[in-house]
Amino acid sequence: MILGRSDLADFACFLAIARHRSFRLAALELGVSPSALSHALKAMEQRLGIRLVNRTNRSVTLTAAGEELQNAITQPVAEIGQAMDNLNRYRDAPAGRIRLNVLVDAAQVLLAPVLPEFARRYPNIEIDIAATNRMVDVIGSGFDAGIRHGGTVPEDMIGQRISADLRWVVAASPSYIERFGIPERPHDLEHHHCLGVRLGDDRIYRWEFLGPQGEFAISVPSKIFVDEGRAMIALALAGTGLMYGTDAIFAPHLKSGDLRLVLEDWATTGPGYEIYYPSRRQVPTGLRLLIELIREMRPLGV
Structure with a gap:
């Protein structure tokens, strides 16, 4: 069976829903509306002739078929996504989208001085920032990385220092x-x-x-x-x-x-601020470029 572009888009939508068990959070990760995501899943299920997700007003769960599909495609789709991101090295202007969960103070004193220059250098990279002091599971919530004080980064994450003490x-x-x-x-x-x-x-x-x-x-x-x-x-x-x-x-x-x-x-x-991301993933191009620029501009030293 030959997969088309629409199949890969369907898989990405389905995996986001499967990770979050929430249409709202999955839609936030993908940058679409919950309604559009719901319609996309419904169309996918109709094409396959199989229900993948059980939906109620209170919960989103996977059917047995949905769980089997999730297990089968998670790693291959991740590898395809990484391969696409790796192609950024050959572009004149890197592109993509990164989502960050950032402490409110860090957004103000660390990112604000850097982002104007980042936008000038990389106009095709979109950055979605959630500035909050609430403790969240950054990966489970669909973020590529988080920024918080050193010493508070979860042990299963890779942390990089991006400010002085x-x-x-x-x-x-x-x-x-x-x-x-x-x-x-x-x-x-x-x-x-x-x-x-x-x-x-x-x-x-x-x-x-x-x-x-x-x-x-x-x-x-x-x-x-x-x-x-x-x-x-x-x-x-x-x-x-x-x-x-x-x-x-x-x-x-x-x-x-x-x-x-x-x-x-x-x-x-x-301890100063650290940016952290999952150890099991390669660093997306946009995130790598942002880290490099923070270290270059040194708004809080490093």
């Missing part, structure tokens, strides 16, 4: 300092208003410092909790409370004088 500091607006004063030691924070940091797994972050006896972490008094850096900076600029974060995030506001650092003698450093 990050310095963690506390900042406040001049209006806050005028009203409440400057904390001299981390434990003085007990008498201040602090913006609580909610992590991507819903835990509340304990602020970390470096003292004469080494690193330590403390729980700070908070009545306002935020899970995203830009919203937290807006609150800090308004004088709502002290904010904990990296000096890279604060840099433009420190330069303008809208924020000031406090407790600088107690600042600590932590």
Whole structure:
């Protein structure tokens, strides 16, 4: 049997649905609407004369035939996709699409300075970025790679460092300092208003410092909790409370004088950002070129 282009497209649609067990997530990975994906699967099943997927309002599961097809074509289709991507080496202008799951702060201070140049050099490569601090399975959610702090990359992934270590500091607006004063030691924070940091797994972050006896972490008094850096900076600029974060995030506001650092003698450093992807796959051309450009431009050092 000779396969045509439509067969390969059908297989790609089916495998995305099989991986995610969700038409919405599969459609997001493929860059189409859930309705279009549903119609494509229905047409495929009609041509084959076999039901591959059981669909209800609450779940998507594979039939026995669907599971057999998934097992049979997963590796061959992956190899075809890699072969197509390898052909990018022979193009005048590399093309393709990469999807990234990125920490919100990293999107702002790491990718934003690089992407204008990337778009200029590689106009045929599309980058789809989901900026979120929520913990997700990047591969199960259809991403090619993720960016998060070093030391938090899953063990079954390949991680590459793309920034220098990050310095963690506390900042406040001049209006806050005028009203409440400057904390001299981390434990003085007990008498201040602090913006609580909610992590991507819903835990509340304990602020970390470096003292004469080494690193330590403390729980700070908070009545306002935020899970995203830009919203937290807006609150800090308004004088709502002290904010904990990296000096890279604060840099433009420190330069303008809208924020000031406090407790600088107690600042600590932590691992920089890493980009990570599955060890079982070759790196897509677009992703490789992005990593190379980040290392070339060094927005946060490396």
